[in-house]
Amino acid sequence: MQRAAGARAGPGALPTARHGGVRWGPLVPIVPALLVVLVLFVYPFAYGLALSVHPIGSLAKGGMLANYAAFFGTPWERASIWNTLRLAVPVSALDLAMALPLAYRLRRPLPGQRVITALLVIPMTLGTVLLAEGMIEFFGPAGWANKVLLALHLVRMPVQFVHNYTGVFISLAIADFPAVFLVLLGYASGLDPRVEQAARTLGAGRWARLRRVTLPLLAPGIAAAAALSFVATFSVFPSAVLVGEPAGSTRVIALAAWQAAYEQFDYPRASAIAMVMAAIELVFVALVLAVRNRAYRGPTIGGRG
C-alpha cells in the first residue's frame, strides 16, 4: 500500500498513505497559503458575484440580473468586449507565432545565447508608462519611426501610429512578448532531443517531425503561454488609455469596469462587468485546454528524461 502510494506520485514523492488512510499531519504547511487564497481571492470573488446581483440606484428595480442586462443591453458597454477581444486575440497569436520558433531554436545553446535571451526579456522592465511615453515620441508625427519612413519615401505623410488601435496593439505586443517567450523556452528546453532523433531515424522529414512530434510535445507549453498571454492582454487598461483611444475604439472591458467603480461609484455594476470578464477569460482558457487535449494527450512534461 505504502509502495503504491509512493509510486503514484513519481519517484520524488515521500509516501503519505499508510495503512490505507491518509496522514494529514505533513500537509499542514500548505494551510497558510490556502487561507490567503481563500480570504484574499475566493472570498472577494464570491463577494463580487453576490454584489453583482444586488443592483443599486436606477437599476435596483430591475431584478437580480439588472446589472448584466444593463451591460449587455447598452451597445456602448457591450462594445468593450469586442474592443478587448480584437486586441487580446491577435496580440496573443502574434506573440506566440514570434516566440515559438525563437524558443524552439534557442532550446540548445547558440553563440551569444545569454545576450539574446536578455535582449528578448528586458522589455519586461520597461513598464507600461515608459513604453507608452516612448512610443508617443518614437511613433509620433515627428518621431524616428515616421522620419525613417519619410526618408525612405515609403510614405508621403506621417503615419498615425499612436492614440488609436495600432498604438495599443504595438504596446501590448511588446509588453507581452517576454513572458510568452520565457514560458515557451522553459518547455522547449525540456524536450528530449532523442525523441526527435528517433523520428529522424525512422525516416520522418523536417516537416513531419515538426508536425507529428515536436508541436504535439510542445502543446502543453503553447497552451500555457496562450492562456497566460490572453489573461495579461485581456485585462489591459493602462496602455489602452495612454496610447489608445479610450473614449472610442480602445475602450476595453477593464476600463469599463474601472469607470463603473471609480467614476460612477457603482460597485455592483462594476462587479457585474468584472464577472463578465472572468467568464470570458475562463471560457477562453477552457477552449485552449480543449484544443491542447486534441493535439496531445499524455504526461504534461512529456519527453523529459
Next chain:
Amino acid sequence: MSAVARAARARTAEGSSWWVYAAVAVFALLVLGIFLSAFLNSIASSWFGGWLPDGYTTRWYRFALAEFDLGYVLWVTVVVGVSVTILSLILGVPAAYVLARHAFPGRSPLLLLLVMPMLVPPITYGIPLAAMLYAAHLGGSLAGVIIVNIVPALPFVVLIMTPFFEQIDPNLERAARTLGAGPVQVFRRVLLPIALPGMLAAGLLILVRAIALFELTFLVSGARSQTLVVALYYTAFAAGIRPAQAIDAMAVVYMITGLVVLLAALRFINPVNMVIRVRR
C-alpha cells in the same frame, strides 16, 4: 563518426540560424528606439522636429525629484516589493514543498486553486477586494497595498518552487530523519540550504513583477501609498499639467530600477530554468 562530425551534422540538420539574430535585432532595435526616444526626451532642454534634441539638461530629473516626491515614491516601491516578495515566499515555499512531496486526495484541485489567481484578470477580484480593504480601514494604506500584491505573487512561488522541490532527492530528507532530525530541523538544516538558489530566483522574479504590477496597486493605493508605476500612471494620465520630459525622467528612473533587479536575476538564474526546471 567522430563527435565533431556528428555535431556538424546536427547543426546542418538544425538549419542555419541567421534568422534568430535578425529577429532579435529587429525586436531589440524597436525597443531601443522607444527607450531612447523617452530617455533623450528626459534629458532634452527642447526637442522640436530634429533627429536629436536641441540641447541637453538634467533639470527634468531635479524637477521630478522635487515635484513628484520621487524619493518617497521609490521608498514605497521598495518597501512594497520587498515585503510582497518575502511574505509570498514564506507562504508559498512550504505549500510548494507539500505539493512536491506528497500525494494526497485532492492534490490537483488544490494546486489549481492555488494557481487560479494567475488565470483570472486581477481587476475581477481586485474591485471587491479593494472594497473589502476599505471596509477594514486598510484601503489606501501601505499594508493594504502589500496585502493585495501577495495574491498574484503567491501562485508564482508555488508554480516555480514545486518543480524545484521535486528535483531534490528525497533520500536526503530520509537520511536526516534517520539521524534523528525533526521535521522543522530537516526543513531548516537540509532543505532550506538546497532550496536557497531557487528561492532567490523566485524572489527576484516576484520583485520584478511586484514592481511592475499595476492594476491591484492602482485600485487600493492612496496618495501616500502609491508605487512608482501608479504614480507614473497618474502623472502620465494628467499629461499637460506637467512637462512630458519630467514624466519621461520618472519613467527612466522606473525602468532602471526594474532593469537592475532583472539583470541581477539573470546573473543568478538561467532563464531556461526560470519557468520549468528540467528534472535530471
